[in-house]
Amino acid sequence: MRTSVGIRSLVSxxxxxxxxxxxxxxxxxxxxxxxxxxxxxxxxxxxxxxxAAVHHAEVVAHRVGEPFGSLVLAVAVTVIEVALIVTLMIDGGDKTASLARDTVFAAVMITCNGILGLCLLVGAVRARVAVFNAEGTGAALATVATLATLTLVIPTFTTSKPGPEFSPAQLGFAAVASLVLYGLFVAVQTVRHRDYFLPVTPEGGVLEEDSHAPLPTRRATVLSLVLLIVALVAVVGDAKAVSSTIESGVAAAGLPQAVVGVVIALLVLLPETLAAVRAARRERVQTSLNLALGSAIASIGLTIPAIALASIWLSGPLVLGLGAIHMVLLALTVVVGALTVAPGRATLLQGGVHLGIFAAFVFLAISP
Incomplete structure (x- = not known):
């Protein structure tokens, strides 16, 4: 017993x-x-x-319960992701005109295919069938699809400005619509239909809390929340510190500039990925899906309004519209995602299909 306590103390x-x-x-x-x-x-x-961010996020999540716990990490990571994008765009000038689009789209593909597919795979390996709430997960996927279409697809087809860009009025509408949809989703997830986003058992029961671990104290939770923010700031700041090396490596390898956005999104989403996989290993696949889809919603719903506000003093163009290949991948993600979540149960096959789409996205980012 003393050894166990000592190990926990050392980890803390x-x-x-x-x-x-x-x-x-x-x-x-x-x-x-x-x-x-x-x-x-x-x-x-x-x-x-x-x-460290994963550890502290799990402490906070265990204290506040689901689905609030998933929301904490998703919002925290996204707020700092927005700060990173805006900082790089201010420093980079015209060459970063598409950075916001590349990073947000990469975040959508990572969360909706990479994290989701990996968690379904882990959940299905442990329990043969990964079980989740189809109503809540379906609503989250519908919100992702709507936000992605409004902000990343429509700019390619508008005619007010040349190129895949919004006019100022269109950008303002997209920003307000994104905020409203994000706020509505949070209200539904945390208040009105909270039970739709709670982990479920194979028999259809709802799991409110982990019964095997005591709740952390209020003091420990506050400390973990503060350290979570510190860790996330360090993650994004250190990622920015090595971003010039990444950009130089990408340029030296002759890769497209969009790869920089993919790498940034991968680095920033690492905490959520690890937290989601750990939840799937505990057979709480719904928590994993909350993290994955909630992160995608927060990434669009908070990034686009922030970029719209920052565009007031950003001198270069703001390219948001996706190209043809990326629109096809987005459409495939939405269709396959809908087929995955509709039954409320998934096997290894569904997890593998989503990981296959994610692999295609990474490959085509490197070799468009």
Missing amino acids: QWAVVVPLIALVALVLSWGRSLPGFAVALVALCLAGAVL
């Missing part, structure tokens, strides 16, 4: 120290050109901050 101390070290690395590396060994150290701090 590690989760406190690592975000602070990662934050120090962020401060020391901010705005500087880093040599190779420094980039490696910052990358190591980045990985540690990701693991």
Whole structure:
């Protein structure tokens, strides 16, 4: 018993120290050109901050319960993702005109195919069939599809401005519509139809809380919330510190600029990915889907309004419309996702199909 307590204490101390070290690395590396060994150290701090963020997110989630717990990490990560996109766009000029589109679309594909497919695969391996609430998951997928179409597909076909761009009035409408839909989804998820987003048993029962672990104290929860924010700031800040190295590597390899957005989205979404997989391993697939689809909704619903506001002082163009290949992948994701969530049960096959779509997205990002 004492050994178990000692291990838990050590893990907790590690989760406190690592975000602070990662934050120090962020401060020391901010705005500087880093040599190779420094980039490696910052990358190591980045990985540690990701693991610490997952730990603290799970503490907060266990205290507040579902679906609020999933919402905490999704919103926190997305707010910092928005800050990263805006910062890079201000620094990058015209070459980052499509960065917001590339990052948001990458986040949608990562969450709706990569994270969702991986969690279904893990859940099906452990229980043969992954079980979730079709009503709540279907509503979340419908919200993702609507937001993605309004903000990423329609700009390709509007005629007020040349190219895949919104006019100022259209961008304002898209921003307001995104905020309204996001707020409506949060209200439905957390208040009016909260039971639609709770983990379910194979027999159809609802799991309110984990019965095997005591709830953390209020003090521990507040500390974890603060450290979660610190860890997420460190994740995005350290990712920005190594982003110039990523951009140089992408350019040296002759890869498209859109790969930078994909890499940024992968780095920022690492905490949610690990948290979702851990939930799936505990046979709480609904929690995993809440994280995946909720992150996609937050990514669009918060990023587009923020970018619309930032466009007031951004001097370059703002390209939001997707190309033909990406629209096909988005349509395939929505159709396959609808077929996956409709029964409320999924096998290894559904998880594999979503991972196949994600693999196609990554490959086509590298070789369009």
